[in-house]
Amino acid sequence: MRLLVLGGSVFVGRAVVEAALGQGWEVTTFNWDRSGRGPGGVERLTGDRTDPAGLAALRGRSWDAVVDTWAGRAEAVRESVRLLAGSVGHYSYVSSLMAYQWPVPRPLTEAAPLRPPSSGSRTEDYPARKAAAERAVVEVMGDRALLSRPGLVLGPWEHPGRLPRWLLRLAAAAEGEPVLAPGSPERGIQYVDVRDLAQWLLHAAGRGLGGAYNLSCPPGHATMGGLLDACAEVTGSAGRLVRVDERWLAERGVVPWTELPVWVPAEGEGAGIYDVDPAAGIEAGARYRPLAETVADTWAWLRRIPAEKLGRAVRTAEWLPAEREERVLRAWREEEAVRRAR
Ligand SMILES: NC(=O)c1ccc[n+]([C@@H]2O[C@H](COP(=O)([O-])OP(=O)(O)OC[C@H]3O[C@@H](n4cnc5c(N)ncnc54)[C@H](OP(=O)(O)O)[C@@H]3O)[C@@H](O)[C@H]2O)c1
Structure with missing residues (x-):
């Protein structure tokens, strides 16, 4: 598998890179290389995703799958998914339970309504940006889009601390x-270990799995x-x-x-973050250490x-x-x- 990770140097993206290398996949990362923290053993492409011209390094290239960890303005996701649609097989967006309309129905399943549509611009809040980015990916990739919705991610390299x-x-x-x-x-409490999230993302990409999945360990x-x-x-x-x-x-x-x-x-209002139904993800191969x-x-x-x-x-x-x-x-x-x- 040839995998493109949009991001890949901090926490979730880094875990995806490490897991993919561990499985013998060929990995390319694309980030603006400010932190200088990206793991080795990958092809590194650079560019600024907030700049419309920033994606130039991705043009004319193809990959089997993409994992995108972007949390900023949704426009950046819109731009990259449009650019890559014809040259990648599968597009995985790391979203969040925050993309749902809160307070959420409990237990929280993937059938719960999302935040209302919006542009997901820089001035909108994090949940609105996540929901708008999800919609942008699905609009372009259809059933080749995977939306993973973790609530709380823990594990080594956890930058949020x-x-x-x-x-x-x-x-x-x-x-x-x-x-x-x-x-x-x-x-x-319900969370996902970042390495289990990474394994899930690769598992899903390998099978071309589409749709939205909650990624939180089971109650209990x-x-x-x-x-x-x-x-x-x-x-x-x-x-x-x-x-x-x-x-x-x-x-x-x-x-x-x-x-x-x-x-x-x-x-x-926030209690639903620990009342998540993770059955669909587990059925589709998610595992929790x-x-x-x-x-x-x-x-x-x-x-x-x-x-x-x-x-x-x-x-x-x-x-x-x-x-x-x-x-x-x-x-x-x-x-x-x-x-x-x-
Ligand atoms: N932590 C949680 O509990 C939690 C819960 C739910 C969902 N999530 C989601 O999980 C994801 C976490 O991602 P992560 O930060 O760990 O991913 P990551 O892919 O490991 O790191 C973020 C990447 O974005 C790159 N980047 C930042 N600004 C950029 C720009 N302007 N242009 C190009 N690249 C840029 C960074 O590059 P540099 O290193 O060079 O700056 C870095 O590679 C987020 O989407 C978040 O919403 C997290």
């Missing part, structure tokens, strides 16, 4: 230091408590996870997902990154600041003492 936030927080905790664990430990595969316990174990954390009620946290303005990643309360493997391999990757390069490898700055976590935990402890005394 969600699992790394928990690993690094627990690894840094001093002896007996309380670490805020939001919500019930039994709260189910993992819990929030299981994730945090696995992080504590793999890092040998000296800290102590303190479970804090999620309604109480919300009342104090602690923001799920953006301040404490992976955590999405069981109630509220155990949580412990994802956590251990992500930690192994993080440990290899020199401290001075960590800030570039993962987004670390925006999570709940340490002093705020401390304050919240102090308030929780004090209120608990009052509750116990009653």
Whole structure:
């Protein structure tokens, strides 16, 4: 197979490149080569996808399949799918559960409505851009278009830094230091390991599979408590996870997902992200490795990154600041003492 990866140097695209090379595929990457982080062993083409003339390097070339990880303005996807339609067999777009109209029907199947049509321009939000990019791919490629919709992607090279936030927080905790664990430990979570997502994309491309698929591990595969316990174990954390009620946290303005990643309360508009029906993908060949493997391999990757390069490898700055976590935990402890005394 000759595969073109539009992207290929950060996280999802990188995993696709590595998996494809592992299967002996010939891989070409196309990106603007700013990060200089792309894996070796590939043919590298460069260009700026936000510039209409930027796709020149793709002209007159052909591939069996394309994987496109673009998350910016939909116009870039529209341009590339139009350019490549006649010279590629299959076009795979890495979309997102965010492309659905939220709040979503639960459980969330692929039959749920998408966001209303829009141009997906630079000024529109991420969900609108994803939905518009999906439509652009299907419009041109028809049943040769594959839309993969993950909700949360974890694993090595996770640049958004969600699992790394928990690993690094627990690894840094001093002896007996309380670490805020939001919500019930039994709260189910659904995600896909980036390597399973990559295998799925190749599997689908190899079979010429078309259509839309949710890519989230099945309900029951993992819990929030299981994730945090696995992080504590793999890092040998000296800290102590303190479970804090999620309604109480919300009342104090602690923001799920953006301040404490992976955590999405069981109630509220976003809850559907962990009520996803992944049956169609599984039926079509998607596989989900155990949580412990994802956590251990992500930690192994993080440990290899020199401290001075960590800030570039993962987004670390925006999570709940340490002093705020401390304050919240102090308030929780004090209120608990009052509750116990009653
Ligand atoms: N993380 C999650 O939990 C999650 C959940 C749902 C969906 N998703 C989707 O998964 C995808 C993640 O993709 P990724 O970032 O990991 O993919 P990636 O393919 O590994 O990296 C992004 C690529 O885009 C290239 N790029 C950026 N701006 C460019 C430009 N103007 N012209 C040409 N190339 C450009 C980058 O090149 P340089 O490296 O040279 O800058 C890089 O190769 C996104 O579409 C996201 O919406 C993620």
